[in-house]
Each structure stands twice: as C-alpha cells, then as structure tokens.
Amino acid sequence: xxxxxxxxxxxxxxxxxxxxxxxxxxxxxxxxxxxxxxxxxxxxxxxxxxxxxxxxxxxxxxxxxxxxxxxxxxxxxxxxxxxxxxxxxxxxxxxxxxxxxxxxxxxxxxxxxxxxxxxxxxxxxxxxxxxxxxxxxxxxxxxxxxxxxxxxxxxxxxxxxxxxxxxxxxxxxxxxxxxxxxxxxxxxxxxxxxxxxxxxxxxxxxxxxxxxxxxxxxxxxxxxxxxxxxxx
Amino acid sequence: xxxxxxxxxxxxxxxxxxxxxxxxxxxxxxxxxxxxxxxxxxxxxxxxxxxxxxxxxxxxxxxxxxxxxxxxxxxxxxxxxxxxxxxxxxxxxxxxxxxxxxxxxxxxxxxxxxxxxxxxxxxxxxxxxxxxxxxxxxxxxxxxxxxxxxx
Numbered sequence: 001x002x003x004x005x006x007x008x009x010x011x012x013x014x015x016x017x018x019x020x021x022x023x024x025x026x027x028x029x030x031x032x033x034x035x036x037x038x039x040x041x042x043x044x045x046x047x048x049x050x051x052x053x054x055x056x057x058x059x060x061x062x063x064x065x066x067x068x069x070x071x072x073x074x075x076x077x078x079x080x081x082x083x084x085x086x087x088x089x090x091x092x093x094x095x096x097x098x099x100x101x102x103x104x105x106x107x108x109x110x111x112x113x114x115x116x117x118x119x120x121x122x123x124x125x126x127x128x129x130x131x132x133x134x135x136x137x138x139x140x141x142x143x144x145x146x147x148x149x150x151x152x153x154x155x156x157x158x159x160x161x162x163x164x165x166x167x168x169x170x171x172x173x174x175x176x177x178x179x180x181x182x183x184x185x186x187x188x189x190x191x192x193x194x195x196x197x198x199x200x201x202x203x204x205x206x207x208x209x210x211x212x213x214x215x216x217x218x219x220x221x222x223x224x225x226x227x228x229x230x231x232x
Numbered sequence: 233x234x235x236x237x238x239x240x241x242x243x244x245x246x247x248x249x250x251x252x253x254x255x256x257x258x259x260x261x262x263x264x265x266x267x268x269x270x271x272x273x274x275x276x277x278x279x280x281x282x283x284x285x286x287x288x289x290x291x292x293x294x295x296x297x298x299x300x301x302x303x304x305x306x307x308x309x310x311x312x313x314x315x316x317x318x319x320x321x322x323x324x325x326x327x328x329x330x331x332x333x334x335x336x337x338x339x340x341x342x343x344x345x346x347x348x349x350x351x352x353x354x355x356x357x358x359x360x361x362x363x364x365x366x367x368x369x370x371x372x373x374x375x376x377x378x379x380x381x382x383x
C-alpha cells in the first residue's frame with residue numbers, strides 16, 4: 001500500500017504492478033476510476049438539467065398564458081447577436097471536443113491550444129452578452145417591477161400587457177446560463193494550466209473529459225434558450 | 233493505449249457534427265422568418281432538440297459510452313418531461329377548474345344543446361320580427377319602396 005509520503009516512481013505503460021500516480025487507493029483500476037468519475041459527472045449534469053428545467057417550465061407556463069406577449073417581447077431581442085452567440089458557443093463545443101480528442105492521442109500541445117480557443121470563445125460569448133444586456137438596460141428593459149421600457153423599439157412594450165414577465169424570464173435564464181459560462185471558463189482555465197504542467201496524458205485525462213461534458217451541457221442549454229427567447 | 237471504454241472520436245466525425253449543428257442553426261433562424269402560425273414553436277423546439285441530440289450523442293460521446301451513463305441521462309430527461317407535462321396539465325386548464333357548479337361540465341353542455349335544439353324547433357312564424365320576415369303581405373310594398381329608390 002502506497003502512502004502519501006511514499007512517492008511511487010513515474011508510471012510506465014508496461015509496468016502495471018505499480019499504482020499510476022493518478023490512481024486512488026479505493027479504485028481497482030484506472031478504468032474503474034474513470035468510469036466512476038464519469039457516472040458521477042452525468043449525475044451532476046442531470047441536477048443541472050433539472051435546475052434549468054425549472055426555468056423552462058416557468059417559460060412554458062407563462063408563454064401558454066400570454067403567448068402574444070412573448071411573441072411581441074421576443075421581437076425586441078437582437079437575433080443577429082443571438083445567432084452569432086449560438087455559433088460562438090457551438091464552435092467552443094467543437095474545440096473542447098477536439099481538446100479531448102488530442103489528449104487521448106497524447107498531443108498535449110494541441111489539447112492546450114483547443115482549451116485556450118474554448119476560453120477565448122467563451123469570453124467572446126460573454127462580451128456579446130454584455131452588449132445585449134447594456135442595450136436593454138439603457139431602454140429600461142429591466143426584469144420584474146423595475147420594467148420601464150422607453151426609446152427605440154422597446155417603447156411599444158409599454159402597451160404590451162405582462163411584457164415584464166418575458167424580461168424577468170429572459171434575464172433569469174440567460175443570467176444563470178451566463179453564470180455557468182463564467183464557471184466553465186474558470187474550470188477550463190484550470191484544466192488548461194494543469195495540462196500545461198503535464199498532469200494529463202492518454203492514460204489519465206479525466207478532468208479534461210469531465211470539463212468537456214460540463215461545457216457541452218452549457219452549450220445544450222443555450223441551444224434551447226436561443227430559439228425560445230429570440231426566434232419564437 | 234486504447235482501452236475499450238475510451239473511444240477516440242475521429243476528427244472528421246467531430247467536424248461533420250459541427251457542420252450539422254451550424255446548418256441547423258442557420259435553418260432555425262431562416263424558419264423563424266417564415267410565417268408558420270401555430271407550427272412555429274414545435275418546429276423551433278424540434279430543431280433545438282435535434283441539435284441537442286447531436287451534441288449528446290457525438291460531442292458528449294454518449295453513443296459510444298458506458299450504457300449506465302445513457303441510462304442516467306435518459307431517466308433525467310424523462311423526469312424533465314414529467315415536470316413540464318404535469319405542470320402544464322395544471323396551469324393550462326386553470327380556467328376550467330374555476331367552475332364550481334354542482335352540475336358537471338358534460339351536463340351543462342347537454343343542457344345547452346337541448347336548449348338550442350328546442351329553439352330550432354320553434355316554428356318560423358313565431359320568430360318574425362322585421363318587415364322582411366313577412367314576405368307575403370309586405371313584399372309588394374318593399375318592392376315598391378326599392379323601385380322608388382331607383383327612380
């Protein structure tokens with residue numbers, strides 16, 4: 001039994017009698033450890049899906065009650081910015097999938113480049129989101145009771161009953177999604193640094209894989225948010 | 233080293249899936265400018281669900297993964313469906329639930345139908361209210377009046 005103070009020699013592919021450095025004592029094999037971590041991640045992703053589904057339910061209920069309001073209010077959102085953001089996020093999903101592809105093939109440098117690209121794209125998403133938010137705040141399109149639309153094409157919303165409901169849902173859903181993007185950026189940055197430090201290889205890349213799963217979920221949430229808020 | 237559980241997705245597959253996702257994004261934006269009426273919402277959600285399925289199956293590699301992960305995911309999605317459907321069953325029909333009459337809605341509908349049928353059975357002579365309803369006695373007058381108007 002190896003202990004924390006007992007540093008094992010660097011694991012090699014041929015030597016299976018030594019514990020690889022990444023393998024924890026309570027797992028039989030790297031394979032079992034990887035599968036357990038992945039199942040745990042899927043369970044976490046389900047809790048995330050349920051968190052967002054509560055907001056999707058709120059959207060469905062209010063849309064069913066006031067369909068005209070949602071059609072009128074969604075027309076004030078900027079479809080061009082929404083479309084660009086969708087493409088940005090889809091591309092970031094591709095780069096994170098590629099980073100896993102490369103670490104599986106032991107191409108650490110390419111893995112890091114793709115993680116970096118993901119980080120840049122995620123940052124771009126937040127910047128576009130910032131411009132969307134500020135243009136709404138300028139015209140008083142705040143959530144809930146602070147809703148006071150004026151100027152531009154927002155002025156017509158003053159006559160639309162329940163229009164503030166749409167913006168409450170819009171800000172809560174995109175806000176919590178944006179929070180997930182920021183958390184994802186922090187985690188991707190951490191994984192990229194660890195990859196840079198040489199912690200990962202085709203033998204052990206669980207954090208890269210799990211971060212990828214999380215990032216794809218963030219992408220999926222946006223895949224639904226985009227048509228629901230901007231298009232219909 | 234390639235373990236059975238570690239399926240490496242070829243780069244070509246990832247790029248093809250990405251191409252499909254971009255195509256569907258352009259499609260959903262294009263379709264939004266087509267007046268589809270009541271179909272707009274199902275079409276938009278359908279395209280989004282297709283995109284999400286592509287991401288789950290290929291980017292998240294659930295298709296090649298340990299089946300227990302797919303099971304976990306499927307159960308979660310079923311729970312989301314239950315969540316949405318059962319909430320909508322309540323909220324979409326609240327107006328009907330406000331009816332606290334002793335009669336059932338079926339009974340009220342049957343009564344209304346019976347009343348309507350009874351009304352239809354009333355002979356047409358009893359329903360005469362306007363001069364035009366008396367074609368026999370005043371038809372000539374009406375014709376004369378319109379004739380005056382023409383001349």
